[in-house]
Amino acid sequence: MNKITELEKGHETFKKVKFKANEDRFKKLVSQGQNPKALFIGCSDSRVMPNMITSTGAGDLFIIRNIGNFVPAFKPDSDFHATAAAIEYAVSTLEVNDIIVCGHSHCGAIGALYKTLVPTEENIHTIKWLELGTTAKRVAKAALPQVDKAELLDYTEKVSVIFQLENLLSYPAVRRRVEEGTLYLHGWHYDLASGEIAYYDDEEMVFRALGG
Numbered sequence: 597m598n599k600i601t602e603l604e605k606g607h608e609t610f611k612k613v614k615f616k617a618n619e620d621r622f623k624k625l626v627s628q629g630q631n632p633k634a635l636f637i638g639c640s641d642s643r644v645m646p647n648m649i650t651s652t653g654a655g656d657l658f659i660i661r662n663i664g665n666f667v668p669a670f671k672p673d674s675d676f677h678a679t680a681a682a683i684e685y686a687v688s689t690l691e692v693n694d695i696i697v698c699g700h701s702h703c704g705a706i707g708a709l710y711k712t713l714v715p716t717e718e719n720i721h722t723i724k725w726l727e728l729g730t731t732a733k734r735v736a737k738a739a740l741p742q743v744d745k746a747e748l749l750d751y752t753e754k755v756s757v758i759f760q761l762e763n764l765l766s767y768p769a770v771r772r773r774v775e776e777g778t779l780y781l782h783g784w785h786y787d788l789a790s791g792e793i794a795y796y797d798d799e800e801m802v803f804r805a806l807g808g
């Protein structure tokens with residue numbers, strides 16, 4: 597998929613095949629509105645496909661994607677906070693029951709934490725955004741000082757997911773609903789090569805295979 601013509605052809609196929617096959621469902625979602633059960637916060641990486649890896653479709657997941665699947669801590673000010681606004685909307689208006697923060701293997705954002713990026717006017721937002729992973733990097737390096745790079749990156753990806761879950765709790769609506777027992781937070785790590793998902797067991801503080 598390099599040229600837009602391929603996307604156009606893809607859309608033609610969608611209209612003829614998938615839209616036709618799901619037309620009733622799409623129309624129902626228009627007439628009745630959306631009622632997704634879960635908020636999925638995933639990386640923008642093109643290899644992470646939230647609906648595909650959970651076998652879900654239209655109306656099932658409210659999705660936030662950003663570089664590194666990061667969650668900035670609650671910070672009400674005059675800036676434009678896309679991730680925060682989507683979290684608020686999902687939790688307070690759509691009233692989702694679950695929030696999944698899904699990291700993944702071979703994440704370029706996590707990898708970039710270990711590189712020296714030279715700030716220019718073309719990457720200023722990227723460098724600032726990656727600060728949201730620095731705590732995970734610091735913890736991972738302290739916990740695993742002797743491991744090889746691949747293991748360190750895997751660990752950092754997973755630790756970062758846990759920190760993003762903590763940041764979610766800084767949002768008043770998230771904290772309130774978690775304390776009420778109407779909202780559950782989940783940390784996942786998707787492996788690109790195997791298709792497996794590991795989830796964070798917060799009682800044992802380890803990642804385990806999802807679905808056995």
Ligand SMILES: [Zn+2]
Binds near residue numbers: 640641703706
């Ligand atoms: Zn990524």
